[in-house]
Each structure stands twice: as C-alpha cells, then as structure tokens.
Amino acid sequence: MQAMPETTAPAALVTGATGLVGNNLVRLLVDRGEPTAVYIRPRPQGNGRVDRSLDELPVKIHEGQLADEVSLERAMEGCRLVVHSAAMVHIGWRHAEAMWEVNVEGARRVARAARRAGAKLVHVSSVDAIGLRADGEPADEETPPGGLLECPYVTTKREAEKAVLEEVDRGLDAVIVNPVYMIGPWDWKPSSGRMLLEVGGGWGSFAPPGANDFVDVRDVARGILLAAEHGRVGRRYILGGHRLSYLEAWKVFARVAGRAEPLATAPPAAVRVAGWFGDLAGAFSRREPAVNSAAARSSLLPHNFSSARAEQELGYTFRSFEAAAKDAWKWFLDHGYARPARGAVLAR
Numbered sequence: 001m002q003a004m005p006e007t008t009a010p011a012a013l014v015t016g017a018t019g020l021v022g023n024n025l026v027r028l029l030v031d032r033g034e035p036t037a038v039y040i041r042p043r044p045q046g047n048g049r050v051d052r053s054l055d056e057l058p059v060k061i062h063e064g065q066l067a068d069e070v071s072l073e074r075a076m077e078g079c080r081l082v083v084h085s086a087a088m089v090h091i092g093w094r095h096a097e098a099m100w101e102v103n104v105e106g107a108r109r110v111a112r113a114a115r116r117a118g119a120k121l122v123h124v125s126s127v128d129a130i131g132l133r134a135d136g137e138p139a140d141e142e143t144p145p146g147g148l149l150e151c152p153y154v155t156t157k158r159e160a161e162k163a164v165l166e167e168v169d170r171g172l173d174a175v176i177v178n179p180v181y182m183i184g185p186w187d188w189k190p191s192s193g194r195m196l197l198e199v200g201g202g203w204g205s206f207a208p209p210g211a212n213d214f215v216d217v218r219d220v221a222r223g224i225l226l227a228a229e230h231g232r233v234g235r236r237y238i239l240g241g242h243r244l245s246y247l248e249a250w251k252v253f254a255r256v257a258g259r260a261e262p263l264a265t266a267p268p269a270a271v272r273v274a275g276w277f278g279d280l281a282g283a284f285s286r287r288e289p290a291v292n293s294a295a296a297r298s299s300l301l302p303h304n305f306s307s308a309r310a311e312q313e314l315g316y317t318f319r320s321f322e323a324a325a326k327d328a329w330k331w332f333l334d335h336g337y338a339r340p341a342r343g344a345v346l347a348r
Helices: 020-031 069-075 096-117 152-169 194-200 217-230 246-257 268-283 293-298 308-314 321-334
Strands: 012-015 036-040 059-063 081-084 120-124 174-179 181-183 211-216 236-239 242-245
Touching: 012 020, 020 036, 020 217, 036 069, 059 069, 069 096, 081 096, 081 217, 096 120, 096 152, 120 152, 120 217, 152 174, 174 217, 181 217, 181 321, 194 246, 194 321, 211 217, 211 246, 211 321, 217 236, 217 308, 236 308, 242 246, 246 321, 268 293
Parallel strands: 012 036, 012 081, 036 059, 081 120, 120 174, 174 236, 181 211
Antiparallel strands: 211 242
C-alpha cells in the first residue's frame, strides 16, 4: 500500500473508505491530486483475509472506531473537508442496536468532531431517510417520512440526519447527500452489486415487482464533491439515477453478463412467501439472510426519487445505466467475483 508522504497535510478525510461509495470517492480525490486521508476500522490480522481496497493508493490511513471521538478529531486535524460514508447497511429486522450505534451515534460523533475541527462535512445518507409519495410520483428532499418499511436501517439513517443537523445548528458547515441504488467498480465487499452478481450468475429468472432508481457510484462520488463545493448548509441533495422497474434493470444486468433475460416479474405473494421463509431460516441461525420479510416487502415498493435539486443547484449528472452495469460487471470479472457465462457474448 502506497502511503501519502508525511510532509503532505490531507485536504480531505473519508470515513468508510473501504466501502463502495467511500472507495470510489477516495480514488476520485486521488485522481484529482487532492491529499487524502481515510478513517477505517482496524483491519483484522492473521485470519487469512486480505483487504485490497486501498492498495497502491497514496492516502494517509487512520485506523479507529466511530465510538472513539478523540481518534476522529485527531484524524481530522488540518482537513478542510470530511466525507462521512461509513454506515452499517442491512435491510432486515435484526441489528437495531448495532445500527443505532454505528449509523446514528457514529454520525453524531463525526459531525461534532468536524465542527470542532472547523471542517466542512458531507454526510452520505440514503434516500431511505426520505419518505415515498402516496401518489406514486418520485419523492424529493421535502417529502415527509412515510411509505417505506420502518426497519432499523431506514429509521437509523433518518435519525442520523437529525444528529448531523443538530450540529449544523451549533455552527457546523454540513450538507447531506441521499444516493439511490448504486452499482459500479470497486465494490470489494460486495454490497449493492450483489444484485448484479446474482443475475449474472444465472439466478435472475423472476424479478421483484417493485422499482428503484439506479446510478453509477462514480457519479455519486462526483456528486459528493459537487455538494461539498456548491451545496447549501443544512440542505439535502438526492443523488439520483435511472427510474427502472426491477424487471427492466435485471434485463440490462442479464444482457451485460451474457445471460438469458428474466422471464417475468414474480407475483407479489411469492415474494412475500420467500421473505417469510427467509425469516424462518434466520430463526434457526445467528444471521438474518439477505432474503427476509423486510427486504421482500421493500422490493414491492416504487422506490423512486427526483434528483432535480442536485441537477439544478450542483450541476449533478449521471451516465447511462447500461454503461454503469457493463463497467461494474467487468470489474467483478477482473477481480474474481464472477465468471463469464459459458458461451456468453458480453454486451459491448
């Protein structure tokens, strides 16, 4: 791992730098020549796991926990910008206490430390902190809560925003960005790219009946920096994308992976039953599966949002969905997360 020269003071600090958003943002900052530091959890030693997400990046690495406010303040010394992208993400019913500690209290500590350091904060939230409109039209930054499933992830992302705004009232210079569903390269864990991997692996015959907005994570990373430069203090900005049903999105995923397109949309009742079976399986294990009743019910919703404010006030734009899917799939292939379908001719 290439370290940043000790004589170079970082201009920006990124939390969650090993995740999808954080890693892409760090790479964008490095490409722009910005001296950058990262704040990540201590990496495990001796268990055979190798974290390659920051390899060869000239960044200053701070290891610590979001619970350690002294460590956070030390990492922010001299920084003009702090981007808080660290979060615990799981659509389900479990881990409520852990999510509160990471998502809410973690955001509170980062915001407080940024205020004390005199740095600008961009808090990376989620559109899940915003409500859905009853008429089915795309929601915007002023849409009140409601319409989404009130699982711990949704409630903690909403409360995290409140914690940041409390520090804004105390003098913090901060903006909030709310990305939609992201795909793209450098998805090391992987996170939201699992949907593409499943369809690309041949498990996409029947798509959920709901809808979502899909965007390339690199456009979100650029939107974060636009918000840092042009965003108004205390204001939300939805970093949106392409409004698609899951069936439409899965057809693109199948095409770029060289797979047969989905046959149809799954009946809502079948999706709910799959979620209940996931809950039952989780009852006999310590881990709640990705397919559970919360995730299943969420996949039935028209999860659509307008990015008009970000486009008008920040100059935010996003590339084609097919281009994003192609680049994400190529990255997964190149890094051993996926294998080409036998006889597949990949989309060009």
